[in-house]
Amino acid sequence: MISTEKDVTVIAPVNRPLSALAAIVFGAMLTIFAGGCTTGEELTLINNEAEFQKLVLESKQPVIVEFSKDQCPTCVILEPELVKGSQEYVGRAKFYKFMLLNRFFQPYSPLISDTYKLQLVPTAVLFVDGQEKQRWFMDYFGDTYRKALNELVDPPAQPKPQ
Secondary structure (H helix, E strand, C coil), X not given: CEEEECCEEEECCCCCCHHHHHHHHHHHHHHHHHHHCCCCCCCEEECCHHHHHHHHHCCCCCEEEEEEECCCHHHHHHHHHHHHHHHHCCCCCEEEEEXXXXXXXXXXXXXXXXXXXXXXXXXXXXEECCEEEEEEECCCCXXXXXXXXXXXXXXXXXXXXX
């Protein structure tokens, strides 16, 4: 709001809701910390429907797929937890990433998007024997993935004492 009085211009501060400020701060924190929280490793990217069919639907092991979007900061936060899971469940379960949407929110694969009714990212889906068993949306805590996988796979082999 600007008011002029006796050749003096006064500019009053604009009242912005606290939620807008919080959104700006949260976005900045995501940008700063999301890039820095990765383990340096990435999930294997599935590039098309044929790879999805082979790697996910025909897999003999349980598979968790992170459905993601280009330039999505919340997806970047989820991925390190899934990378840890892929390292923890080597030989017992598989973990992949599928770019669901491009930066303009258009699906890379309308077939997969429509088949599994995927619209929100990041979404992680557990597939067992080619069928969806469980789905998580924006769940950043590995305990829920581990609990579901532990019901399906054998515990890791214990090293033999020497």
